[in-house]
Amino acid sequence: MNDISGDKKMNDSANTEKISRSFKEKHRREADLELAARSRSSIAAYPMGLLLFYFLTPINQDLPAFFWMLTAGVVLITPLRFIVSRKTAESYDSAPALWHSLFLFGNYSVAFLWGLLGFISLQHYGIEWVSLLAVLSLCGLASGATSSMSPRLSAALIFVVLVIAPSILWGLIHGDSVSLAFAIFLGFFSAMLLMVTRSNHSWYWTGIKDKTQIAEQGKQLEKIFEAMKEKAENLGHAAMELKDISGETAEDTEALSSKAENVTSATETMGENIQSVAAAMDQATANLSSIASAVEEMTSTIQEIAQNTQGASQVTEEAVKKASLSTEKIRALGHGAEAIGKITEVITEISEQTNLLALNATIEAARAGEAGKGFAVVANEIKNLARQTADATLDIRRQIEEIQNATNVSIADIREISTVVHEANEGVCAIASAVEEQSVTMQEIAVHIGQATAGVEEVNARVSQNARNAASITDNIRDIRETSRKLAENGQLVDARAGQLTDISLSLKKLVAS
Incomplete structure (x- = not known):
């Protein structure tokens, strides 16, 4: 130890x-x-x-x-x-x-x-x-x-x-005794001087240190007094500010109480409005459900229309093909009628030549007299046959012309029918394309309606949460009103303490000044 x-x-x-x-x-x-x-x-x-x-x-x-x-x-x-x-x-x-x-x-x-x-x-x-x-x-x-x-x-x-x-x-x-005694005396005296020197040195620096400390302490005391004076002034200002603040706080608490009452009324009204919004959102949810059902029915109908238009498109395409075949057949019939017309022309020429030959034979038979009577009868018969043939060919020609005219009219009609059928086919295709687009659109509408339904449900949840928050706000505002009342009471106490603090600061300033 x-x-x-x-x-x-x-x-x-x-x-x-x-x-x-x-x-x-x-x-x-x-x-x-x-x-x-x-x-x-x-x-x-x-x-x-x-x-x-x-x-x-x-x-x-x-x-x-x-x-x-x-x-x-x-x-x-x-x-x-x-x-x-x-x-x-x-x-x-x-x-x-x-x-x-x-x-x-x-x-x-x-x-x-x-x-x-x-x-x-x-x-x-x-x-x-x-x-x-x-x-x-x-x-x-x-x-x-x-x-x-x-x-x-x-x-x-x-x-x-x-x-x-x-x-x-x-x-x-x-080295003699006197000299040594003299040296010892001087040595002892020197040692004493060295001790005195150390003591004087210590006293000097102790004095310097004390002087420095006293000067520093004096400066510190001056700073302390200045700080005390400044603090006293600040304390007085703070007391006055505290008094002003307490007065403002009292006014603010009154205003806060009034505003709290207004906010309470507003939150109650907001709660009623939120309930109305919740009812409206429920109705909107029901309407969206009905719209979704209607969209599903429309989508089904559009799909049926798409199937029907596809069948109609196939029928019109088949009709166009058959009209094209009929046109070809009628054209072939027209060509056959033309060929028959050419044959009738040949027959007409033959009958005309035969008639001329019969006329020549009749003339020659008349010249022959009795010998040529039989030949004249034959020539006359030939002439009659030639005339009948010419008449028959004329009838055939007229009928062929009528057939050709009817054929041309039929071809024109069939062309018009083909055009109409083709246009109908294009319309059916356009309808089918539009139906497909409408089907895609209705599917997108169904998706958006589903999203809207989910959004409405989320809004319903948030509306419910807001209703609960509004009720909580009402409770909190009631607490604020109670707190403001207590704050007003504390403000009165602060005002009284501020007056006391002002008196203390004045006393402190007088004490520092003295």
């Missing part, structure tokens, strides 16, 4: 160190500017120390080269330190690393020179009043650095080491 507690403390310490470093990095600029400002008071200390050694000690006579080298170094570094202390605040942001390096160079240089002064004094004089004065001045400078350079712990530690370490080194090199 103790190990775990110790580990926890170590982790907390590491986290604090990490946060501390992060905080220092954030405030690096502030620390560097503070270092530059604090170094101004120590700039004159080094020239004054040289004057003190020049007038009070014989070091300038005993060690003139070293003293004047020390003086030259201090004279050269002092203006640099003065410029850095004055210009850092103005020019630091343009080159932070440069100004920080110049500050460290100036301070480390004088620390090294003064530490060298202590080492040379001890080396030349030993532990005498001159060297003790030099060491005392070194301790004073190191003590001052623990405070003036506390913002930068590493810089302060290096400064203390550069100032005192050479004197400690001299005591360790000589």
Whole structure:
């Protein structure tokens, strides 16, 4: 358990160190500017120390080269330190690393020179009043650095080491008891200075942190007060708006109640209309069923007509064929009559020739006298036969002409009959085609009527559903009326609370303002 507690403390310490470093990095600029400002008071200390050694000690006579080298170094570094202390605040942001390096160079240089002064004094004089004065001045400078350079712990530690370490080194090199005691004393004093430096460093950054936190908390408090003031104003506005809204809500609830009554009446009327529509849809369904039955009967009749027209078409086609055969036969009869006419013409010519021969025979018999009487009788008979033949052929010709005329008339009539029958056949075919189209149309009508019937049934179902919905709407509107009544009561309570909220916001604004 103790190990775990110790580990926890170590982790907390590491986290604090990490946060501390992060905080220092954030405030690096502030620390560097503070270092530059604090170094101004120590700039004159080094020239004054040289004057003190020049007038009070014989070091300038005993060690003139070293003293004047020390003086030259201090004279050269002092203006640099003065410029850095004055210009850092103005020019630091343009080159932070440069100004920080110049500050460290100036301070480390004088620390090294003064530490060298202590080492040379001890080396030349030993532990005498001159060297003790030099060491005392070194301790004073190191003590001052623990405070003036506390913002930068590493810089302060290096400064203390550069100032005192050479004197400690001299005591360790000589090795006698007095020198070692002197070195131990300086070492102990240096350790104390290092502890003081760490403490001053901690106090400095604690102060910076507290100052930063106080500033941030002040800003946060200002923001909080501003926010409280703004919230108080918003609260007042919200209270007024809430009061206005409660008034509008009361008016809206009254209007809602009135509209709910109107909607209730409308839904009741809608329910009655839906019932009427349902009755009309039932009648439409019955009518569609009757139409479907009639369409089925028409379809059956059209099919019978189609069959009859098909039979009539076959009969007319047969009649056309028979008329064509009759025409051909009558034409053949006409041709036979023409042939008979030609034969009668030949017979007529023969009878005419025979009549001429009989006339010649009669004339010759008259010339012969008694001898030719018998021949005359025969010739006369032949003449009579020839005349009768001519008369018979005339009758035959007339009858043949009448047959030909009748044949021509029959042919013309048969042609007209064929034309009429053909036209009748075309009409029958057109009727059959129209009947087929009507049959297809009636089938489509039957399909559409079936779809219409299904649609009407679906409409009937939806009308029934709408009737149920209308009843449900009526119930809901009744609930809305009850809710609006309760809302009106709550609006009155909200109005009262809004007045109280307004008073509270005014009190809060006065409190924040004070």
